[in-house]
Amino acid sequence: MIKKWWQKEVIYQIYPKSFYDSNGDGVGDIKGITAKLDYLKNLGITMLWICPIYKSPMDDNGYDISDYFSLNPEFGTIKDLEALIEEGKKRDIKIILDLVINHTSDEHPWFVDAINSEDSQYKDYYIFKEGKENQPPTNWRSIFGGSAWEKLENKDEYYLHVFGKKQPDLNWENEKVRNDIYDMVNYWLDKGISGFRVDAITFIKKDQRYQSIDPDGVDELAKVTKTTRNQDGIDKFLLELKEKTFDKYDCITVGEAPGVPYDQLEDFIGKNGYFSMIFDFKYADLDVESGNEWFKRTNWDVKEFRDLMFNSQLAIQKVGWGANFLENHDQPRSISKYLKEEDVNYYSTTMLGGLYFFLRGTPFIYQGQEIGMTNFKRSSIEEFNDLSSIDQYYRSMEEGFTEKEAMEFVNLRSRDNGRTPMHWDESDNAGFTTGKPWLKTIENYKEINVKSQENKEGSILEFYKKLIDTRQNGKYSDCLIYGDIKPIEVNSDTIVAYERFYEKQKVLCLFNFSTKVQSVELKEENYELLLNNYDGNTINDFVNLRPFEALLIGK
Template identity: 75%
Template sequence: MKKWWQKEVIYQIYPKSFYDSNGDGIGDVKGITEKLDYLSDLGVTMLWLCPIYRSPMDDNGYDISDYYQLNPEFGTMEDLDELIEKAKKKNIKIILDLVINHTSDEHPWFQDAINNPNSPYKDYYIFKEGKDGEEPTNWRSIFGGSVWEKVKDTNEYYLHVFSKKQPDLNWENEKVRNDLYDMVNYWLDKGLAGFRVDAITFIKKDQSYESIPSDGVDGLAKVTKCARNQKGIEKFLTELKEKTFSKYDCVTVGEAPGVPYDQLEDFIGEKGYFSMIFDFSYADLDVESGSEWFKRRNWTIKELRDRIFKSQLEMQKVGWGAIFSENHDQPRSISKYIKEEDRNYYSTTMLAALFFFLRGTPFIYQGQEIGMTNFERTSIDDFNDLSSIDQYYRSLEEGFSKEEALHIVNLRSRDNGRTPFHWDDTKNAGFSLGTPWIKLNENYTEINLKAEENKKDSVLEFYKKIIQIRQNGKYSDCLIYGDILPLDIDIDDIIAYQRCYENQNIVCVFNFSNKSQSISLPIKSTDIVLNNYDTISITEQEINLKPFQLVLIATEKV
C-alpha cells in the first residue's frame, strides 16, 4: 500500500548553521522562513529540523531542558508557527527531532531529582549506588569516559549513555513514558508532519546493571552491549506508537543503530514501530565495525556496492527505508566516498544520483546540494563537537601522534556537516552579519550557492533536475515505488541496479572510476532518463562510460 511519505524529498536543516536572520552568529527559525523560496525552488517537500527546543546546548540541542519551548537563540514559538504556516503554503511539511532517550541535566525533572530528597522525579532517571567507592558498572559512554556521573555529596551515580549533561530517562517508569507521550501529541497537534526519532534503540537498558569485560585501554566496555536494542524494547516502542504516532497520519524516521536485519520487520512495514529507519551499514563503511571512529579501515567500491544492495534488499522485503549519504553526524559524502584528486562535477553528481534513486525516501542534508566538502582544522581547539574532542584524546591514548589524531578527527568529525551554509562568497559566506558560532569551511569562496544558481553544469542545478525527475518525471512512479534489483557487474568500480514498477524499468549505472569503462548489458532502448555528461555511448549489448559517468536508461527488464 502506498503511503504519502514515500513520495517526499526531505531536506535536513541544522538550524544553528543554516541562516542567521538577526546577526548574532547563530542560525534561527526566522532564517529558515526567509529561505523558503530557495527550498521550494530546489524542489524539496519536507524539512527536518534538528533540535530547536530549549537547551543549554552542551550537545547542540540534543540536551533538552524544556520540551515545550524553543531555545531563545532560535527564536520564539510564534516564529515556529509562522514557519509551519508559510511552509505549508509552499507545500512543504515540517518534522522535528524527537529526543526521548535522555534530557538535559538542567531539565526541571532532573534538577528536582537531585536536589529534593523526596522528589517524585527521582525515578524518572537511572540512579545507582556506587560499589566500594567506584562507579556501579564499567560501561563506557558514547562520548567517552564512564556512563556514570556522581551526584555531589552522595554515593549515588546517574547514568548517561551520551554526555554527562544528558542523563538517560528511565523508560521502565510508566509515569515518565506517559509524560513523554503527552509531549509528542502536543507537537503533532500543533501541525508537525512527524518526527525523526533520535537514539531510540537506547531506551531499554540491561536491568542487571552488571559490568562486562573491558574492550579498551581505559578499562571500560562499550555501552552499546548493555543499553542498545535490548530485549524488551519492543514493549516500549509498541506503546510509543500506539499512544502517539498511530493517532495521526504522521511520518516517523527512526535513528535505529544496532537493529539486525532479521528484526527489521518489527521496526518498519505495516506493523513496524516507524515509517522508516536509517541504516548505517554503508554510511559507516570507513570505520571498523563496532569500533570507535578513529579506528580507520580501507574499503572498496565493491564493499560499498555490496552493503548498499544488502541493505536495500533487506528493507524491501519488509518495508521502507530512509536514504541518505550525509547528515549532522556524518562527514561530507564527497569527502568520504571520493578521493580528493577526483572531486569534480562528474564525481559529485554521480554520487548524488547513486543514493537519490535507491528505493526509499531520499534525504538531502543542507549544503549537500551545492557540493560542500569536509574542512581541514589545524587545532583541536577549533572543534565544537563533544564526540570529536573525545575521539582526539582517545586517539592519543591509543598511541597516535597529535598530528595523526588531528588528521583522523578531521576526516570523521561531526563538525564537518555543521559548518555554516555557503550562501555566497561574501564575508561569512552570507550566513551571518555577526561572528559565526563555529568556523566556516574556508573553501566557501569557491563552493557557494550564488556561484551555482542558474549555471548549467553545477551541482545545485543537477539536484534540482534529479528531484524533478523523481517527483514529476515520466518515470516518477518507477523511481519512487519501484522495486530495486541489483545488476551483477563484473567490474568492481561500477555500481548498477534496476528500478522496476509495473511496465516501467529503469537501468541505473554509476562509474566510480576516473577512467572510461565499458560494461556488457543488453539495452533495448535509448530513452535516456538522466546523464551527467552531454552524450552516452550505448549499443544493444554494451554501455561505454566516461570517468564518473552516471546514466539512467528506460528499457526492458535486464
C-alpha cells in the same frame, strides 16, 4: 503495494544553528529557515527535517533538552515556528522535528528535582545506582567518552548517561515517564508538524540487571551498547509509543535505529512496524571500525560499499521502506568521505548524488550537500565544538597516536564537518551571518556556494534539481518512487548498477565509480536516456561510462 504519502517526499535536513542567521548573532534561527523557503521550493524539496530547536543548554547542540515545550531563545519563538509551518504549507513544504526521548539535559526540571530532593517524585524518571567505594557501578564508557556514570556530589550514587554527562538517560521502565513523553509528542503533532525523526531510539531499553556489576566484571569499556541498545523488551515501549502518539495522526516517523539486525527489520518498518522508515548505517559507517572507534580507519573499496548498500536495500525491501542518505549532522561530508581528494570534481560529486538518490526509499539531502560542500581542515582542537570529536582526539593520543595523527583523524571524521555554516554566497562568513559565526566557516566558501551555482547550467546545484525533478515529475516517476530494486551484475568492481522496475516500466541506473572509461553490456534494447551528468551518451547494445559518469536509462 499500498502507497503511503511519505514515500514520495524529498526531505532536506536542516541543522538550524548553521543554516541561515536572520538577526546577526552568529547563530542560525527559525526566521532564517523561513527566509530560505523559496530557495528550498525551487530546489524541489517537499519536507524539512529540522534538528532540535527546543530549550537547551546546548552542550550537545540541542540534543540535550531542558524543556520539551519551549524553544531555545537563540532559535526564536513558538510564533516563529508556527509562521514557518504556515509559510511552508503555502509552498507545499512540510515540517518534521527531531524527537529526543532517550535522555534529557541535566538542567531539565525533572532531573534537577531528582538530585536535589530526597523524596523527589522524579527520582525514578532516571537511572540511579549505588557506587562501590567511590567507584561507578560498572566501567562502561559513554559514547561521547569517559565513564557512562556520573557521580552525584557528596553521595556514593551515580546516574547513567549513555551519551554526554549532561544527558542523563530516562528510565523508560517508569510508566509516568512514558506518559509524560507521549503527552509531549502529541502536543507537537497538534501544532501541525508532519512527524518526527526519532533520535537514538534503540537505546531507550536498558538491561538494568547488569548495572550493579562490580567494575572488574566488565571486560571492555565499549560494552555499553551490549546492555543499553536494542534490548529484549524494547518492543513494548516502541509499540506503546506508536499507539499512544503516531497512530493518532497520519504522520511520518523516521527512526535513528542503530544496532537493528536485518532479521528484526519487520518489527521496525513492516506493515505494523514502529516507524515509517529507518536509517541504516551499515554502509554509511563502512570507513570505520565498529564500536564507535571512528578514529581507526578501514581501507574499504567500492565493491564493499556496493555490497553493503545492496544488502541494505534488499533487506529493507522485503519488509518495508528505507530512508536513503549520503550525509547528516553526525557524518562528515560525503565527497570527502567517499572520494579521493584528487578525484573530487563536478562529475564525481554528481555521480555520488545520483547513486543514492534513486535507491528504493525516501531520499534525504543534508544542507550544503546540493552544492558540494566539503570537509574542513582544522589545525587546532580548540577550533572544534563537537563533544565526540574532542574525546576522539584525546583518546587517540592516549592509545599511542601522535598529536598530528590525532588531528588528522578528527579532521576526517568530525561531526563538525557537517555543522559548519551553510555557504550562501562569497561575502564574509559565506553569507550565513553578519556577525561572528558560532562555528568557523570552511575556507573554500568563495568557490563553493549557492549564488555561484544557482541557475548555472553544469553546476552541482542544478544537477540536484534535475535529480529531484526526474524522481518527482518525470515520465518514470512512479517507477523511481514506488518500484522495486534489483542489483545488476557487471564485470567491474568499480561500477554500481541497479534496476528499478514497476508495472511495465524499468529504469537502469549506472554509476562509474572510477577514473577510467568502462563498458556495460545491455541485455535489452530501446532504452531512452533519462538523466546524465555528461552531455548525453550513445545507447546501443552497450554503453561506455566515462569517468564518474551517472546514467539513467528507461524503457
